[in-house]
Amino acid sequence: MTSRPSPFRKEALEYQQRAHQESGDVLRISPAWTRWAYWLLLGALGCSLLFFCVGTLFEYASGPALIRVEGKTDLTVAFSGVVLTVDVQPGQRVVAGQALVHFASEQEQGTLARISREFELQMVRYLRDPADEGARQALTGLRAERELAQARLEERTLRAPHAGVVGDLRLQPGQYITSGVRALSLLGDDATVTVLAFLPGQYRPLLLPGMDLRLELRGFAYEYRDLVIESVGDQIIGPGEVRRYLGAELGDAVSLEGALVLVRARLPLRTFVREGRTFNYYDGMPARAEARVKSESILLTLVPGLKELLPHDG
Incomplete structure (x- = not known):
């Protein structure tokens, strides 16, 4: 007795049989890398929890600042006339009585x-x-x-009233000047360099003399100076009052907005070094200042409700 031929093609039957065998295999997972990944994830979780518990976030009061050179003498001309010769250059050291500028x-x-x-x-x-x-x-x-x-x-000859270093020189030969014009500034040996920082007024209760103040000069990125706050203004003032305080020459030197408090610090030297070169501080140089005013645990920051569970001072 002969068997009936199958209505399906031989190739289709072989493909169906092969797919059935493959789908029935058990998924094999290597136990070595799963154990390694498990402990790695557990360690990362532990480090994260430890970081949240012991880590600290800091809050800074930051704002614009200006360099001020104190102890300099501004020399003005008491008459009108034409500049004949300028006998000095900025940065040049002079002695008392030395001729600085001759006028016609x-x-x-x-x-x-x-x-x-x-x-x-x-x-x-x-x-x-x-x-x-x-x-x-x-x-x-x-x-x-x-x-x-x-x-x-x-x-008609402008002379140095004392020994020092020529600072801001504003004259050139042939220039006609009127009475009362400032000709140049002279930095005495006792001149000092201070920093005026204008920080947000809401931080005034937290700012105290003796706190650290970090300074970064504009144009000298990542060149920081760590200073100590000498004084903090008792009043919170606006941008207009700050500009009146700085005067007509420096009133527009910084961009100000909102309520501000004036913070003062002192630089130890009249020069600074950058990439092996020595530079002078000049009156009116812009900078950026910041003072650390708050510190708080990361965990308390993420979960503020925990603050109520912690003991408070008196």
């Missing part, structure tokens, strides 16, 4: 030359006749006029 003085020189000639003529007249009372009186008057002319001529 044709009129004063002409007056002095005229009086000197008249004085010489009267002196010849007096030497010829010592009894000439007119020559004697003329010499007395001309001597006073000559001293006055010499003083006026000397006024």
Whole structure:
């Protein structure tokens, strides 16, 4: 008796049988890497919990700051005229009485030359006749006029009132200036450098003298100076009051907004070193300052309700 042929193709039957065998295999997992991964995850979880329990978050009061050079002398010109020569450069050290700037003085020189000639003529007249009372009186008057002319001529030269280093120089030869214009500044040997930091006013109760203040100069990224706060303002002021305090020259040097408190610190040196080079601090240099005012556990920050379970001081 012959068997009936199958209505399915041989290739289809073989594929079906092979798929059935593969789907019935048991998933095999290596126990070595599962144990390793388990302990790794458990260790990471433990480290995370430990970090949350002992880790601390800090809060900083930060704001703009300015470098101020105290102990400098601003030299102004008491007359109007044209700058003849500038005999010094910024950063140059000078001694007391050294000539810094000469101003055009044709009129004063002409007056002095005229009086000197008249004085010489009267002196010849007096030497010829010592009894000439007119020559004697003329010499007395001309001597006073000559001293006055010499003083006026000397006024056309700006001299250093004391020894120091030339700072902000604002004149150049040929420039016409008016009376009262500041010509340059002179840093004395006792000059000091301070920092004025303008921090947010809401942190005033937390800011105290003796706290650390970190300073970063603009243009010198990651160049930090750790200072100590010397004083903290008693009043919280606005940007307008800060600008009046800084004056017309520096009032717009910093961008200010909101309520502010003035914090002062002192730099130990008048220079700083960056990449092997020495730089001077200059009056009005902008900076950024920050003071650490709060610290709190990460766990308490994430779960504020735990604060109620902890004991509080009195």
